[in-house]
Amino acid sequence: MNAADREFCRRLEAAARAAGAGRRAGVWPRLRRAIRSVGVTMMAALFVTAGVALGDVLSGGGKRFTLSLLALVLCFDVHQRLAKLLYQSPDLLAMSLLPVSREWAFRRHLRRGLLELLFLPPLGMALALVARLGVRPTEISPLGAAVAGVFMGVFFAGLGILALRWRHAATVRSGLWTGLVVVWLGNFVAPVGLKRALLEFLNQYGDAAAGLLPTGWVIGPLHRWLGGESHASDALWLLPAGAVLTLIPAVLLWARTHYRFRDAVLLDYAAEPPADCDAEDREAIAEQHTRPSHTGLTEVTERILSREFLLPASGPDRGWIERLVWRWWTPRERLLAEWDWASSPPWTWSWRTGAMLLAGGLILTLVGRVLGWLWLEAALPAGGILGGLACLPVFTGFAGGRLAIPPVGSLEVSPLMPYPRTSGELLWLLLKVSVVRALAALPLALIFGALAGHLREVTWLAGADLGLRACFASCVVAPLMFTARIATGSNDTQRFRLGTFLVVGGHLVGFLGAGGLLVAGFAAPGGWWFLLGAAAVSAFWSAAYRVAVSRYWFDLMKRN
Amino acid sequence: MLVEFQSVTKRYGSVRALDRVSLALQPGQLVAVLGANGAGKTTFLRLLAGIAAPDSGEISFDHEPMRREDLAQRQRYFFLPDFPALFLDDSVLRNVGLILRLYGADRPGVEARVVELLRDFDLLTLAEAPVGTLSRGQIYKAALTALIAADPELWLLDEPLASGMDPHGLSAFRRHTRDAVSRGRTVIYTTQVLDVVERFSDRVCLLHEGEVRAFATLAELRQQSGGADDILERLFAQLREEPR
Numbered sequence: 001m002n003a004a005d006r007e008f009c010r011r012l013e014a015a016a017r018a019a020g021a022g023r024r025a026g027v028w029p030r031l032r033r034a035i036r037s038v039g040v041t042m043m044a045a046l047f048v049t050a051g052v053a054l055g056d057v058l059s060g061g062g063k064r065f066t067l068s069l070l071a072l073v074l075c076f077d078v079h080q081r082l083a084k085l086l087y088q089s090p091d092l093l094a095m096s097l098l099p100v101s102r103e104w105a106f107r108r109h110l111r112r113g114l115l116e117l118l119f120l121p122p123l124g125m126a127l128a129l130v131a132r133l134g135v136r137p138t139e140i141s142p143l144g145a146a147v148a149g150v151f152m153g154v155f156f157a158g159l160g161i162l163a164l165r166w167r168h169a170a171t172v173r174s175g176l177w178t179g180l181v182v183v184w185l186g187n188f189v190a191p192v193g194l195k196r197a198l199l200e201f202l203n204q205y206g207d208a209a210a211g212l213l214p215t216g217w218v219i220g221p222l223h224r225w226l227g228g229e230s231h232a233s234d235a236l237w238l239l240p241a242g243a244v245l246t247l248i249p250a251v252l253l254w255a256r257t258h259y260r261f262r263d264a265v266l267l268d269y270a271a272e273p274p275a276d277c278d279a280e281d282r283e284a285i286a287e288q289h290t291r292p293s294h295t296g297l298t299e300v301t302e303r304i305l306s307r308e309f310l311l312p313a314s315g316p317d318r319g320w321i322e323r324l325v326w327r328w329w330t331p332r333e334r335l336l337a338e339w340d341w342a343s344s345p346p347w348t349w350s351w352r353t354g355a356m357l358l359a360g361g362l363i364l365t366l367v368g369r370v371l372g373w374l375w376l377e378a379a380l381p382a383g384g385i386l387g388g389l390a391c392l393p394v395f396t397g398f399a400g401g402r403l404a405i406p407p408v409g410s411l412e413v414s415p416l417m418p419y420p421r422t423s424g425e426l427l428w429l430l431l432k433v434s435v436v437r438a439l440a441a442l443p444l445a446l447i448f449g450a451l452a453g454h455l456r457e458v459t460w461l462a463g464a465d466l467g468l469r470a471c472f473a474s475c476v477v478a479p480l481m482f483t484a485r486i487a488t489g490s491n492d493t494q495r496f497r498l499g500t501f502l503v504v505g506g507h508l509v510g511f512l513g514a515g516g517l518l519v520a521g522f523a524a525p526g527g528w529w530f531l532l533g534a535a536a537v538s539a540f541w542s543a544a545y546r547v548a549v550s551r552y553w554f555d556l557m558k559r560n
Numbered sequence: 561m562l563v564e565f566q567s568v569t570k571r572y573g574s575v576r577a578l579d580r581v582s583l584a585l586q587p588g589q590l591v592a593v594l595g596a597n598g599a600g601k602t603t604f605l606r607l608l609a610g611i612a613a614p615d616s617g618e619i620s621f622d623h624e625p626m627r628r629e630d631l632a633q634r635q636r637y638f639f640l641p642d643f644p645a646l647f648l649d650d651s652v653l654r655n656v657g658l659i660l661r662l663y664g665a666d667r668p669g670v671e672a673r674v675v676e677l678l679r680d681f682d683l684l685t686l687a688e689a690p691v692g693t694l695s696r697g698q699i700y701k702a703a704l705t706a707l708i709a710a711d712p713e714l715w716l717l718d719e720p721l722a723s724g725m726d727p728h729g730l731s732a733f734r735r736h737t738r739d740a741v742s743r744g745r746t747v748i749y750t751t752q753v754l755d756v757v758e759r760f761s762d763r764v765c766l767l768h769e770g771e772v773r774a775f776a777t778l779a780e781l782r783q784q785s786g787g788a789d790d791i792l793e794r795l796f797a798q799l800r801e802e803p804r
Contacts, residue, residue: 300687304675309657310666335661417611418645419662420634497615550629552613557606 061206062199064223068216071156073180075215076173078160082113083169086255106259110252114157148222155218155241158248165251175389201377208375209382217241313338319348325436333429336421340429347433351440354391357383358448365455380452391444392474393437414489414556416549423546427482434478438471445471466522469531473518476535479542480514486545492554499553503545510541561587561621561636561713561746563608568617570603570770577603579770580617585763587713588744590737592757594792595767596799601750604767605716608748609639621714635663637714642723644703648692652683652702655691659706670709677705680732697724708736715740717749721756734760754792764792768799 086109095105163169202209210216218241221234303309312334316322322344329337361383368376388394416423445467453463487493492503514537521531548554563585570578577600585591593601606612607619610628619626627633646655656674660666678684681701691699700723707715720733737747741762751757757764758778766774774781774795781791788794 297684300684301675304653304678304687305671307666307671309653309674310660310671312661335658339658339662413611413645416628418609418639418641419659420631421662422629422631422634424629425631495615546629550627552610552626552628555606555612556628557611 060203061208061210062202063206064216064220065202065206065210065213067223068210068213068219069176070180071152071215071219072159072213073173073176075156075159076163076169076176078157079163079169080173081116082110082160083164085109085113085116086164086259102259103256106256152218152222155245156215158245159214161248161255162244162251164255175394178394179385205375205378209378211237214240214244217244316344319344319346321347321351321437321440324440325433328432328436329429332425333432336426336429339419339421340415340426347437347440351391351437351444354387354389354441355444357387357390358444359383361387362448362451362455369455380455384448384452387448388441388445388470391437391441392470393434394474394477412489412558414486416486416489417556423482423486423549427479427542427546430482431475431478434475438474441474442468442471469521469527472531473521473534476514476518476531476538479538480511483510483542483545486549486556489558490549490554490556491558492548494558495554499548503548503553506541506544510537510545514538514541562623563714563746563748564620564623565607566618566620568607568614568619570600570607570612570614572603576770578607578614578767581770581772582617583765583772583775585746585748587746588741589746590741590760590762591746591748591765592761592763593748593750593765593767594752594754594757594796595750596796598769599767600770601767602718604765605639605718605748605750608714608716609637610634611639636712637716638663638707638710638712639716640700640703640707640718640720642718644699646691646699646703649690651688651690652678652694652705653687655702656706656709660710663710663712665710665712673709674705677708677736680736681705681729682726695724697726697729700725701729704733704736708740711740711745713745715745715747715749717747719751720749721751721753754796757792766795766799768802773799 086106089109091109092105207220210220217237221230221237224230224234312331315326315334325347326334326337361379361381364376364379364383368374368379416426446464447467449463449465449467449470450460451463453466454460456463487507493500493507514534517530517534517537521527521534524530549556565581565583568578568581569576581604593604595601603612607614610626621633621636624633650658653674657666660670660674675684678687681704683698683701683705686694686698691702694702700720704720707717715737721730725733737760741747761778763777764774764781765772776784778791781795782788785791785794
């Protein structure tokens with residue numbers, strides 16, 4: 001690097017620092033960043049703690065499956081952090097104004113991302129390996145452990161990179177995290193009998209389930225190798241792992257050639273591309289700015305004067321669930337929905353997908369029974385969980401909506417701002433969605449629950465009751481999810497004052513309390529009482545939080 | 561609308577963005593908020609818009625404390641940040657229509673007002689174009705169209721004079737703002753363009769390191785300084801020379 005290059009890089013760094021200046025203004029910013037960075041590891045440690053508590057019964061396939069699941073969650077977390085750095089970094093603003101090529105910006109962000117993130121998978125895995133496998137570090141040859149660690153690190157970072165090509169990655173990540181937390185909470189409150197049955201099931205079919213997860217292709221053989229039980233067929237699992245690694249360059253090339261940070265950022269700042277902009281970016285920006293509507297003036301004027309643009313939307317033209325929800329909403333709620341969902345949300349489509357997954361789970365289980373392939377019984381819980389996630393309003397319909405204004409530079413603004421909408425009316429809007437979707441899913445849940453109960457030799461009624469609880473629980477979750485969404489765009493936990501401690505305490509009691517009660521609602525005897533308790537906690541905390549929002553306890557914006 | 565700050569302090573970490581600010585803004589005034597970069601201008605507007613929350617002190621509208629959950633109160637003001645929050649995939653017209661409905665301003669006759677405003681801002685031909693295809697100045701004009709047509713009691717504008725609008729757009733903006741003020745609306749805007757402020761403000765609020773150093777009409781400021789014409793420039797120069 002020559003002196004000019006060094007000077008240029010120095011200027012770039014300075015501009016990037018200026019663009020993200022606000023990030024340094026928070027309370028204890030370094031401590032907060034450090035806590036955020038190790039958040040995943042902390043979750044891993046919690047998960048491991050729960051695993052240690054069950055160590056006496058979890059073995060073989062069960063260990064391999066839980067480890068693979070944990071590693072997959074870590075991979076998706078790596079992906080999310082990487083994607084955020086590449087596409088939402090405040091530094092992009094500085095880069096868009098400086099003479100840098102797209103490739104250079106991409107490489108710089110990717111390098112930073114990998115450097116920041118690469119330690120997470122090996123760290124999580126090291127924790128998990130030591131705690132879960134029951135293998136003392138001294139029993140593993142240092143060279144073997146190092147090679148395995150590097151291979152796993154590269155493989156998991158590679159999975160994170162591959163997910164860049166997959167637009168549903170963020171949704172899957174949220175689902176996996178939710179599942180992980182539920183599993184962890186469930187460990188503590190589930191009755192011993194149920195826990196043992198589940199763990200025996202995991203131990204028996206864990207290998208098959210782990211084989212379905214990409215992380216299991218590496219963890220399975222490695223675990224067997226460390227335990228001295230590996231055999232030649234394990235090498236076969238390394239073939240798909242190798243295929244994943246060979247795909248990385250192609251995905252990186254795709255991400256680099258599709259890296260369009262400059263036009264998106266510059267749209268906000270200037271109608272003219274900078275002189276040093278490369279030809280492709282210049283063309284993209286020019287196209288953005290020369291695409292006006294050529295409709296005649298008279299026609300436009302007439303259309304405006306007809307008040308067509310002020311008329312409420314006529315309602316969804318497809319999807320029976322969407323139409324039912326639309327009928328229940330008040331005119332004001334319909335207006336808010338028009339604002340918050342650009343197009344008709346895919347609730348009916350999700351219902352159909354859920355129905356197919358539930359039916360698939362039942363059919364595969366029956367086929368497995370007929371053919372004697374008992375491992376196919378894994379399809380029953382898998383179909384139940386995936387089908388339930390698809391057709392129940394677990395995430396309260398945020399997906400596909402636009403309840404957030406995209407962040408500008410390093411500033412993220414709450415979905416409540418800046419136009420006149422209150423959290424109370426938005427919560428009612430979403431609660432109505434949840435109730436209608438839960439009622440729509442009720443017949444599916446009852447039928448699946450009853451049949452699954454019969455297949456698992458419980459009782460029809462117990463299974464149906466479980467389905468009913470799932471529908472109820474999805475409505476209980478709605479206020480908490482909404483509270484979490486508002487909290488995400490606020491600095492409610494970043495100020496150093498009494499109110500902050502109350503909010504942090506409220507979040508802990510609200511989310512963990514309601515979460516624990518929900519889990520107990522499924523696992524403990526007298527479950528309905530726990531579910532009602534969860535509903536009360538959820539309603540109370542969301543109401544209390546709205547009071548805090550209204551009374552200006554914190555900003556409805558935050559620096560990223 | 562009477563807007564009152566009562567000893568309002570706002571910090572970002574160790575940075576004191578506003579420090580014990582107390583002032584009252586009477587209805588029907590055009591107020592220019594001035595100050596060097598980082599003086600607290602945008603924070604001042606964000607506090608009024610309910611986005612930021614004061615660490616201490618209180619802000620009230622017509623003697624009523626601000627409440628974020630009070631929809632009627634929120635419909636009385638409109639905050640236009642330097643990067644307007646519009647949906648880029650939707651047309652200018654759909655954005656304007658939705659905002660007017662959110663403000664309950666879709667009254668009869670507003671459509672003619674929208675035509676007039678779009679014409680004034682040279683946006684009529686682009687009314688059905690997606691906002692994402694417009695330049696920054698045009699996007700700002702689209703948001704201004706919504707604001708002026710909604711006609712709330714309090715207008716809060718962050719750096720409208722540096723929004724990328726062309727001279728014609730700026731001229732239309734000033735004309736409509738003056739008209740609104742004459743109808744009793746309160747308009748508060750931040751800027752760095754001092755020579756425009758001299759012609760386009762009833763009152764000046766000069767912030768320096770989070771403190772209000774002056775809140776007066778230009779005539780009052782001139783009187784205090786012995787009649788100097790370039791009073792704002794002098795005040796800025798004085799503030800720069802102050803020891804930190």
